[in-house]
Amino acid sequence: xxxxxxxxxxxxxxxxxxxxxxxxxxxxxxxxxxxxxxxxxxxxxxxxxxxxxxxxxxxxxxxxxxxxxxxxxxxxxxxxxxxxxxxxxxxxxxxxxxxxxxxxxxxxxxxxxxxxxxxxxxxxxxxxxxxxxxxxxxxxxxxxxxxxxxxxxxxxxxxxxxxxxxxxxxxxxxxxxxxxxxxxxxxxxxxxxxxxxxxxxxxxxxxxxxxxxxxxxxxxxxxxxxxxxxxxxxxxx
Numbered sequence: 264x265x266x267x268x269x270x271x272x273x274x275x276x277x278x279x280x281x282x283x284x285x286x287x288x289x290x291x292x293x294x295x296x297x298x299x300x301x302x303x304x305x306x307x308x309x310x311x312x313x314x315x316x317x318x319x320x321x322x323x324x325x326x327x328x329x330x331x332x333x334x335x336x337x338x339x340x341x342x343x344x345x346x347x348x349x350x351x352x353x354x355x356x357x358x359x360x361x362x363x364x365x366x367x368x369x370x371x372x373x374x375x376x377x378x379x380x381x382x383x384x385x386x387x388x389x390x391x392x393x394x395x396x397x398x399x400x401x402x403x404x405x406x407x408x409x410x411x412x413x414x415x416x417x418x419x420x421x422x423x424x425x426x427x428x429x430x431x432x433x434x435x436x437x438x439x440x441x442x443x444x445x446x447x448x449x450x451x452x453x454x455x456x457x458x459x460x461x462x463x464x465x466x467x468x469x470x471x472x473x474x475x476x477x478x479x480x481x482x483x484x485x486x487x488x489x490x491x492x493x494x495x496x497x498x499x500x
Contacts, residue, residue: 298322299381301329301372306357306386308395310432311420313361315370315386316354324376331355336367336388349375358421364392364435397432397480399492400440404476409499413463413476415440415456433458436482443477443491455481473498 301317308314315331331347334340347355361368367390371383398418405412417438419429432438442463444452451474456463468474475496480489 304386306389310418333370397489399489409468411465441479445475
């Protein structure tokens with residue numbers, strides 16, 4: 264059997280120590296990254312305003328900043344969200360980057376501190392057309408005798424058209440609108456119009472009576488409903 268000299272034994276001892284130190288350091292890095300990674304990265308969408316949200320990591324670190332990237336499902340390369348690099352907020356508006364409601368998207372977030380970058384945390388696969396919620400339409404009510412005219416204004420997206428005005432959600436998603444007619448807080452009639460109808464006329468009302476109206480947006484395919492609008496009240500003559 265080959266015997267090591269004293270100098271060789273010492274060299275072997277230090278080599279083993281060095282290997283153990285490198286292995287421990289390598290294995291500890293993922294744990295550190297996991298501690299600094301943001302939590303619960305997810306999209307919230309209302310009227311196609313698609314905002315990515317996340318929470319602070321488990322490890323409390325001062326001066327923590329966040330970096331956001333996104334991509335279309337199937338793309339190989341990630342794109343930096345220019346306005347969400349090195350931010351301290353816990354959200355990033357990706358409405359412009361995810362403006363096609365019929366595409367699937369991913370986003371991811373990582374944090375940066377004096378200890379370096381964390382690992383990335385990935386969002387769920389996001390499909391705006393299925394996952395956005397809608398606001399109720401705005402209504403304007405006028406009275407002529409015992410006839411109520413209800414002007415319906417669909418909610419608008421954060422996206423802008425060629426003239427600079429915000430695009431209506433009905434340009435991107437088919438909706439119907441329900442109008443609830445109430446008297447003394449009791450629901451009397453429910454009217455439904457498609458998104459092409461800008462006005463609803465209600466006739467045959469009682470004289471000298473106060474009516475209140477509320478509106479709701481409905482997605483026909485899925486049956487998803489918005490909240491009801493606040494009441495708008497008017498009295499017949």
